[in-house]
Amino acid sequence: MNSVTLLPALLIAVPILAATLPIALGLRYDRAGWPIAAITTTGLFGMAVALAISVYTTGQVKHPLGGYSNTYGIELVADQFSMVFAVLVTATAAGVLAYTRTGGPRGNTFYTAYLLLTGGLLGITMTGDVFNLFVFLEITSLATYALVASGDGPESAVAALKYLILGTVAASMYLIGVAFLFMATGTLNMQVLADAIPAAEGRQVTLLRTSFAFIFIGFAVKVAQWPLHTWQPDAYQRAPDGVTPLIAALVSTASAYALGRLLYSVFGVDFVTSTPYATELIVTVGCVSVLAGTTLAVIQQELKRMLAYSSVSQFGLILAAYGVVTDTALVGATIHLVGHGLMKAGLFLAVGLIAVSAGARTVDEYAGLADRRPITAGAMTVMLLSLVGIPPTIGFVGKWYIAVGAVQAQMWPVAAVIFLSTMLTLAYVARLLEKMYFTPALPAESLRAAGRVATDGGGGPGSEIDGSATDDRAADAVQATDGGRRDRRDPRAASIGMRTVVIACALLVVALGFSGGWFFELLDPFVTEVFA
Numbered sequence: 001m002n003s004v005t006l007l008p009a010l011l012i013a014v015p016i017l018a019a020t021l022p023i024a025l026g027l028r029y030d031r032a033g034w035p036i037a038a039i040t041t042t043g044l045f046g047m048a049v050a051l052a053i054s055v056y057t058t059g060q061v062k063h064p065l066g067g068y069s070n071t072y073g074i075e076l077v078a079d080q081f082s083m084v085f086a087v088l089v090t091a092t093a094a095g096v097l098a099y100t101r102t103g104g105p106r107g108n109t110f111y112t113a114y115l116l117l118t119g120g121l122l123g124i125t126m127t128g129d130v131f132n133l134f135v136f137l138e139i140t141s142l143a144t145y146a147l148v149a150s151g152d153g154p155e156s157a158v159a160a161l162k163y164l165i166l167g168t169v170a171a172s173m174y175l176i177g178v179a180f181l182f183m184a185t186g187t188l189n190m191q192v193l194a195d196a197i198p199a200a201e202g203r204q205v206t207l208l209r210t211s212f213a214f215i216f217i218g219f220a221v222k223v224a225q226w227p228l229h230t231w232q233p234d235a236y237q238r239a240p241d242g243v244t245p246l247i248a249a250l251v252s253t254a255s256a257y258a259l260g261r262l263l264y265s266v267f268g269v270d271f272v273t274s275t276p277y278a279t280e281l282i283v284t285v286g287c288v289s290v291l292a293g294t295t296l297a298v299i300q301q302e303l304k305r306m307l308a309y310s311s312v313s314q315f316g317l318i319l320a321a322y323g324v325v326t327d328t329a330l331v332g333a334t335i336h337l338v339g340h341g342l343m344k345a346g347l348f349l350a351v352g353l354i355a356v357s358a359g360a361r362t363v364d365e366y367a368g369l370a371d372r373r374p375i376t377a378g379a380m381t382v383m384l385l386s387l388v389g390i391p392p393t394i395g396f397v398g399k400w401y402i403a404v405g406a407v408q409a410q411m412w413p414v415a416a417v418i419f420l421s422t423m424l425t426l427a428y429v430a431r432l433l434e435k436m437y438f439t440p441a442l443p444a445e446s447l448r449a450a451g452r453v454a455t456d457g458g459g460g461p462g463s464e465i466d467g468s469a470t471d472d473r474a475a476d477a478v479q480a481t482d483g484g485r486r487d488r489r490d491p492r493a494a495s496i497g498m499r500t501v502v503i504a505c506a507l508l509v510v511a512l513g514f515s516g517g518w519f520f521e522l523l524d525p526f527v528t529e530v531f532a
Contacts, residue, residue, distance in 0.1 A: 015119035026108035033111030170221035177214030241352030249345035282323030289316025329405025336398025346505025368441025
């Protein structure tokens with residue numbers, strides 16, 4: 001066993017073990033959490049990149065835990081599909097950690113939940129059996145419940161409770177489906193299942209289809225498909241600003257990846273296409289979520305809630321792409337998952353940055369923002385245009401390949417829904433851009449001072465001000481309309497480091513807009529295998 005084969009296990013074990021250190025060392029050192037999280041995350045990113053290089057040059061890497069056969073033992077697998085998301089998870093986690101260094105939250109309990117969440121997400125991408133997929137989904141969910149509940153006010157606790165209830169129902173549905181799958185085939189290993197399901201289809205078809213139905217419904221909740229999406233807007237809105245990007249960019253993305261893995265690597269293309277109404281059901285659920293999500297986003301005033309409903313739409317598009325069942329649509333769905341993760345991480349970071357420095361949280365409060373915060377507004381504009389699907393951005397590339405795949409499969413409703421959702425997305429994006437660039441700011445004299453947001457009980461952003469921040473200091477206040485409260489926020493609270501993370505997300509969104517062919521090359525072995 002060489003060192004590369006150890007990397008899948010280390011990617012999971014290191015963050016989960018490191019998650020105990022902030023709490024343990026925190027008994028003696030108040031600020032032990034950040035160095036531990038920073039060192040761990042940097043190491044994880046390096047290991048993910050090294051493993052990705054190995055996978056894309058020499059093929060998939062397997063690690064059987066304990067040396068047991070994959071029929072009985074636990075196996076970790078890194079292939080071309082999983083490594084895309086492993087790199088996305090570690091890179092996004094590193095970016096969010098850099099942002100929260102100033103923007104908060106920063107308590108030791110936060111870093112414990114952050115590392116546990118990162119370990120669970122990497123476990124979802126690396127696991128090679130369907131039961132341990134459930135285990136890692138639950139580790140991820142438990143960490144997410146805690147992070148959402150750490151927000152200010154009772155609304156955060158209520159949002160976490162709603163997420164807990166729906167997440168538990170979803171996990172139970174998935175576990176029941178796994179039980180039916182085990183009854184039909186006698187194995188839980190994904191690779192063995194890929195061979196066992198076609199063999200069992202003739203005599204256990206009812207069990208297999210029942211298993212498929214339970215697993216699909218469970219993931220429909222996890223991926224926030226309409227009308228099972230109700231946990232997501234509340235969770236995104238009520239979580240601390242530094243936590244929302246992590247949840248929005250990775251939690252549902254990892255679940256969507258897992259659903260794609262089960263559909264294509266476990267059940268297989270033949271099973272999905274031969275099961276009556278399976279593809280029609282997947283496409284219908286996805287398309288309805290696309291239209292419902294964008295329609296609900298159009299009528300929102302609060303930015304985090306608007307972006308949450310936007311995620312319902314974007315994940316609906318990915319689900320519809322899965323139902324198209326062509327190689328082009330599958331690659332398009334993968335690109336769109338990566339693009340959505342980057343876009344939502346950057347947009348939620350930008351929203352948090354503006355909230356902490358200007359107190360603006362609604363569309364009306366963004367009036368004149370481009371004059372007062374030109375760099376942040378510019379980066380946000382790039383990511384919003386990518387959300388619409390304007391070239392050259394990764395948002396356009398993902399939608400383009402999904403549309404091409406739908407046309408190839410003659411699924412014209414999917415292509416029509418992509419066009420309609422683009423128009424609806426343009427509606428709420430244009431409303432926000434009009435406020436930012438063409439509406440005068442509200443008069444400052446009508447404002448009054450108020451404290452800034454602090455969620456970790458620490459010194460807060462103001463205590464770590466980067467003195468070189470200059471572009472965002474022209475304006476210093478904005479009227480807040482939520483609950484009739486007016487806030488004045490310190491523009492210096494947004495450090496250069498926080499803005500750098502937001503700008504890096506915007507640049508990556510554009511740079512990856514030229515990567516369509518590159519993604520096809522990276523995923524070619526995986527796509528060839530599942531469509532063989």
